[in-house]
Amino acid sequence: MTAGSKSRRNDLRRSRRRRQHGCWDHLVVAPLWAAYEANLGTLLRTCDAVGACMAVPNTRHYRAALAHGDTLVRRPHIHWLDRSKLAWIERERARSVVIGVELAEDATPLTRLEPSRKRTVVLLGHEHHGIPDEAWPLIDDAVEIPMVGQGASLNVAVAGSLVLYRLAGLS
Numbered sequence: 739m740t741a742g743s744k745s746r747r748n749d750l751r752r753s754r755r756r757r758q759h760g761c762w763d764h765l766v767v768a769p770l771w772a773a774y775e776a777n778l779g780t781l782l783r784t785c786d787a788v789g790a791c792m793a794v795p796n797t798r799h800y801r802a803a804l805a806h807g808d809t810l811v812r813r814p815h816i817h818w819l820d821r822s823k824l825a826w827i828e829r830e831r832a833r834s835v836v837i838g839v840e841l842a843e844d845a846t847p848l849t850r851l852e853p854s855r856k857r858t859v860v861l862l863g864h865e866h867h868g869i870p871d872e873a874w875p876l877i878d879d880a881v882e883i884p885m886v887g888q889g890a891s892l893n894v895a896v897a898g899s900l901v902l903y904r905l906a907g908l909s
């Protein structure tokens with residue numbers, strides 16, 4: 739790395755810090771079934787990077803996971819769900835497009851996903867069981883990330899981050 743590129747990187751960092759945002763409420767990631775706190779911490783950092791919000795159940799598990807996994811100076815806005823997950827998704831549908839991130843039949847491949855033009859809620863599944871069956875009738879579109887390797891799926895925070903970058907128009 740040259741002295742010039744290092745100083746440019748420092749300049750970029752300084753300008754990013756000045757432009758702190760709450761979050762862009764047009765993009766909400768909802769890892770409603772996530773079990774592992776490391777994944778929630780990783781997703782929170784992606785929310786900060788792309789200007790998205792996060793929605794999670796208001797339970798001890800999520801409160802502890804997000805307090806623990808939060809390494810940010812100022813964290814993105816978190817919507818704490820006080821109602822059932824399905825009731826919350828149902829309510830969100832009235833004002834948002836609800837996208838399920840999952841390997842699913844008829845899913846849109848990530849490469850064809852356009853930046854969101856309307857408020858969008860992004861549902862992510864459980865690390866072992868995926869998005870539960872009862873949530874599917876509430877989902878407008880599924881998005882899948884093509885894979886050519888031997889693994890059956892990606893880590894949920896990686897999958898969510900890739901989709902958030904596309905929807906935010908940053909990749």
Ligand SMILES: C[S@@+](CC[C@H](N)C(=O)[O-])C[C@H]1O[C@@H](n2cnc3c(N)ncnc32)[C@H](O)[C@@H]1O
Nearest residue numbers: 839840841862863866868882883891892894897
């Ligand atoms: C580890 S995966 C769950 C795999 C689970 N065994 C299943 O069969 O659904 C956890 C979550 O990550 C997301 N995910 C992982 N890989 C994905 C992919 N290639 N395309 C879309 N979503 C993916 C989905 O939200 C999924 O529910």
